[in-house]
Amino acid sequence: MKKILIKKPFIMSYKPDESTWLSYIYDELSAKERKEVEQYLIENEDARKEVEELKEAQAVLGKIRDREVTAPTFSFDTAKVISMSNTEKWWRKPLAVAASISLIILTGYFVQLKISYGEEGFSMAFGVQQSSQGYSESEVESLIQKAIATNNETFLEQLKSSEEEVKKLVDSEAKKSKREIDSYLIAQRNQSIEVLRGLTEQSELAQQKYTDDVLQDFAIFLELQRQDDMEVIQARFENLADDTQLNRMQTNQLISNLYSDENRPANQY
Amino acid sequence: MQAAQVNQSMINTSSLIESALAGDEAAFNQLVSLWYKRIYNYSLKHCGDEDLTADITQRTFIAVYRNLSKLKEKSRFKPWLYRIATNFCYEEGRRKSKSKTVPFAFSSNEEGEVTMVGDGEAKGSFFNPEHSFQQQELERILFDCLGQLSEDQRSVIIMKEYEGMKFHEIADALNASENTIKTRLYRGLKTLKLKLDEKNINKETIHYEL
Secondary structure, three states: HHHHHHOOOOHHHOOOHHHHEEEEEEEOOHHHHHHHHHHHHHHHHHHHHHHHHHHHHHHOOOOOOOOOOOOOOOEEEOOOOOOOOOOOOHHHHHHHHHHHHHHHHHHHHHOOOOOEEEOEEEEEEEOOOOOOOOHHHHHHHHHHHHHHHHHHHHHHHHHHHHHHHHHHHHHHHHHHHHHHHHEEEHHHHHHHHHHHHHHHHHHHHHHHHHHHHHHHHHHHHHHHHHHHHHHHHHHHHHHHHHHHHHHHHHHHHHHHHHHHOOOOOOOOO | HHHHHHHHHHHHHHHHHHHHHHHHHHHHHHHHHHHHHHHHHHHHHOOOOOHHHHHHHHHHHHHHHHHHHHHHOHHHHHHHHHHHHHHHHHHHHHHHHHHHHOOOOEOOOOOOOOOEEEOOOOHHOOOOOOOOOHHHHHHHHHHHHHHHHHHHHHHHHHHHOOOOOOHHHHHHHHHHHHHHHHHHHHHHHHHHHHHHHHOOOOOHHHHHOO
């Protein structure tokens, strides 16, 4: 080790930077650079620890698995995703703005806000302007009632129109979704048919192959059986031949016995 | 496998962009299906909420459709796509942090049971029945740790670690120099290691958990 250090003194001054460490752990260094870094690691324990830490963080991160997702279908006509999510979002903002404006107007109306700018300067006043004769309490009350009634009416009308608008939007979205679901179902059905057809074809092929195999096996079995039978018949024939031979010999024996008996001298009895 | 998929995507992407620009709806949808899963998983690691992620991913591809003609070099589609997705993720992140009132809160569910909700903890929609409880728990902690990083560091880590992007591609996507990207990645990984140590997550405990 010492020898190497003396021969290559530059190794002592070489110190990889952050960028080099990263390239090292992501395996993006040239062979020469890699060798230098590895040499440095051998000699430098702190650096080794540092790299180990980075690698460990990497290893732990690797434990997150990818989620499996299916991409939705996009349509050019609407430049929108065919999906039900977040379709209601776009109209909420204008509606909120409209509601805020009407609220400000209503509040202004209720509190009788008056803003004037004249020679006396800028002035802002709330409430009913006092006239010379003034209003009686009941008159004020009736005025307020009237104002409330008018406001309620306007508000209800606004609410109604908003409701209708929302309903229309929901209807159109629902129709669109239904169309998409239908087309999706048709696509799914076609796909299923295709899959089923493929399966049927495969199963037919398998069945045919199986039948062929069975027939072949049966033919072999028959052939073997035939050979066995033939051997048995052959054996029987051989037995028969043996028997015949034996019979012939016995017959010959008998005949020769008879013949010798016939030719025996009579005096022997 | 993942890298192979990405390479395959690169081969087809250019021709699909040409066809989509010429008005071929099927080509555009094919382009979407090539990149949908990547963008979905990229965004999920940014915000840790599956509903929000689905929304971000859809908005990303609508933006892609609307701005595809502005993309000058077709070969830069990948960084460009990730830049759009990143912007939507940042936007959602800011919206989320604005609406968040108490960082560590008690919330009650419909039955009135009071449960404790930690800062950045994953929501119910995070549940995936395919994964074991330990895997889900580990992922929840990792998402939580990622969520505690700065947006810039998080983007770089996800792009490098999970999307396998080259440094120059990340630099292009995030509109920064390669050196800046490397610095962010280095600091991000260091910070992440500290966060993981705090939660006692390391090589040994992972093996024990799984």
